[in-house]
Amino acid sequence: MIRSIRNLNRLLTIGRVLARHDALFLLEEMLPLARHLSSLLRGGRPSASTGRPGERLADALTELGPSFIKLGQALSTRADLLGEEMAADLSNLQDKLPPFPATEARQIIEEELGAPLSAHYSSFDDMPVAAASIAQVHFAVTTEGREVAVKVLRPGVEAKFRRDIDLLTWLAEWAELTMPRLRRLKPVETVKTFEDSVTLEMDLRFEAAAAAELAENFLGDDNFKVPEVDWVRTGKRLLTLERVTGIPVDEVDRLRAAGHDPVEILAKAAEAMFNQVFRDGFFHADMHPGNLFIGSQGELIAVDFGIMGRVDQRTRRFLGEMLLGFLSGDYRKVAEVHFAAGYVPSDQSIDSFTQACRSIAEPILGRPLHEISIAKLLGQLFQVTETFAMETQPQLLLLQKSMLVAEGVGRILDPQINMWQLAQPLIEGWMRSNLGPEAKIREAATNVMGSLERLPRLLAETEKTYSMMVNQGLKLHPDTVRHIFGEQRRKSPLSGLLPWVLAAVLAILLITK
Structure with missing residues (x-):
């Protein structure tokens, strides 16, 4: 109940922002009164945005903050839902926000590194070269004299994101419950995918790992370069990369x-x-x-x-x-x-x-x-x-x-x-x-090798079964045997050999007993 009240209050705030930019059109198909609602929430004032629907929506999402900027970028991939024109407008959504103070950036760096900033950087530019919804970037020079780019997570962004994700999940759950035709679009799963993506983006160690993996994939390729990660100066809210x-x-x-x-x-x-x-x-x-x-x-x-x-x-x-x-x-x-x-x-x-x-x-x-x-x-x-x-x-x-x-x-x-x-x-x-044919041969060979790798375990299980049959009188019903072997034959052509392998193993065990 508390969650519903909290989300309804947040939803009202979002509704006002969308209405101010005349961007409630997405609700019109599901809620015929949406246009009247938009005018009511604007208080009769003209729209704060002009242009195509997608442009107005982009303006509204920018005002709503980091989570919704990221949401707009995610929605830009859904031309199947929004149409090509609106998806294209959202793809131009600029992930730019005013920078936060350098004093806060310095404080975050020192908290992450557990030492004064001067212990790791001989110089640090207070003016950021880029400021986005999740983080901003400063140029610096390490104490070893290496030029680097330092990415610092925006203060408080994690808490804002958790609040907005809870709202989106709540809405998706209601959509699946009340509108069965939307279930094929997997709204809850889509929100979860979005949550996972942005959660990773807000832990800069994951971004560092992604850069390192991409660099490893292109090792020795002179045509594609990835900046080197400075792992010593990288943490959850801090990423230091080679300056390029x-x-x-x-x-x-x-x-x-x-x-x-x-x-x-x-x-x-x-x-x-x-x-x-x-x-x-x-x-x-x-x-x-x-x-x-x-x-x-x-x-x-x-x-x-x-x-x-x-x-x-x-x-x-x-x-x-x-x-x-x-x-x-x-x-x-x-x-x-x-x-x-x-x-x-x-x-x-x-x-x-x-x-x-x-x-x-x-x-x-x-x-x-x-x-x-x-x-x-x-x-x-x-x-x-x-x-x-x-x-x-x-x-x-x-x-x-x-x-x-x-x-x-x-x-x-x-x-x-x-x-x-x-x-x-x-x-x-x-x-x-x-x-092609070569791939099919390799795939068949892989299946054979997989079967051979499983053979020792199969033999061990067979010996165990034999021991139970001899010592405890365990018997299998003929229908069970037919079912087991029938299932094995249906799984792959090679599995038809398994009954004969089992029979041979049992015979060897009986002879050597």
């Missing part, structure tokens, strides 16, 4: 003046994106121009590792087969992949889903090569989910958003070249290795 310098990737004139070829940079960006997603299954999910620089040797330098994405091997194979189906015009294959992965329920019509895939792909893939957007293709595919009761896949939504940002960077560098065309040889090679 470079030209922002979207400043094309400066890049050309420095002797860099934008097409070469685009090729490196395409390769880096491919390697992160398909080779490693671990990708930078916030690679907008402000987080990507070009070094003096033309290398890509990434910063800000608070939002990272993962795709497991199974999902990567799904993506590979789906992309191969789309690019070859085999829409039946695309549909079959969705059904095999369990993304579309088996009671849906595969013929109708095949037709839907064709209707989405043909207008996009029929355009000139440099205008083809794989991210837009995926985005429109997710928009047909309601028709076919396709469950939301948060990891694919984050990937689609990342691909959209990457394509935007590519068009800035050279609007006449498609980055996926540059990455095509890599994608084709990966598909041959992971989806």
Whole structure:
């Protein structure tokens, strides 16, 4: 009861802010009185924001603070819910807030390091170079003389986030309870995913670990650089990284003046994106121009590792087969992949889903090569989910958003070249290795090795069973035996050998007893 009262009070505050920016339109479909409610909450005053609905919503979310800025960025991946225009407006949501005082930053640093700031930094710039919703960044020099960037968590942000997450969870629970048609969108699970993502982002040790893992994945690659983590000067609310310098990737004139070829940079960006997603299954999910620089040797330098994405091997194979189906015009294959992965329920019509895939792909893939957007293709595919009761896949939504940002960077560098065309040889090679006959042979070999690794345990269990049969007179009903062996045969072709292995082991035990 107390939780409900607290959340209702917070909801009223949020309602007033949304109404002030004329951004209650999302409720109009569910609540016909929402427009009258908006006018009532504004007190008859004109809207504080103008522009498209998505722009007004972005203004309102910015006023509501850090949690809602992050929520808006998360919603920007949901074109299937909000439409492409609104999702695009939210993707431009600027994660910038006024900086907090340097005295507070210094205090946090000293608390995290358990020592005076001067014990670790010989100089510290009080003016931050960036101030976002979660943290702000200062330049400094360590006592060893190394130039670093120091990221400090915003004071009080954890408590504000917990309060807002409790409200969002409460709303999601009510939505699932009262609106069954929304359950396929997994509102509670989506809020939990959002909570996990931002919780990790607010513990800067996790960001440090993400940077270190990404750097390890690109060890020896001169085309992609990740700043080195200073673990001695890193804690829950503090992250110290090697300071890097470079030209922002979207400043094309400066890049050309420095002797860099934008097409070469685009090729490196395409390769880096491919390697992160398909080779490693671990990708930078916030690679907008402000987080990507070009070094003096033309290398890509990434910063800000608070939002990272993962795709497991199974999902990567799904993506590979789906992309191969789309690019070859085999829409039946695309549909079959969705059904095999369990993304579309088996009671849906595969013929109708095949037709839907064709209707989405043909207008996009029929355009000139440099205008083809794989991210837009995926985005429109997710928009047909309601028709076919396709469950939301948060990891694919984050990937689609990342691909959209990457394509935007590519068009800035050279609007006449498609980055996926540059990455095509890599994608084709990966598909041959992971989806072709060689991959199937490797998978079969892995299954055999797994069975052999389990054999000692199987033998031990068999001996134990034999001992029980001899000493305690344990008997298995014939139907039970048939059921066990029948289940084993259905699991894999190799498991049909298991009854014979068991029989041989029992015979050996009887002979040697």
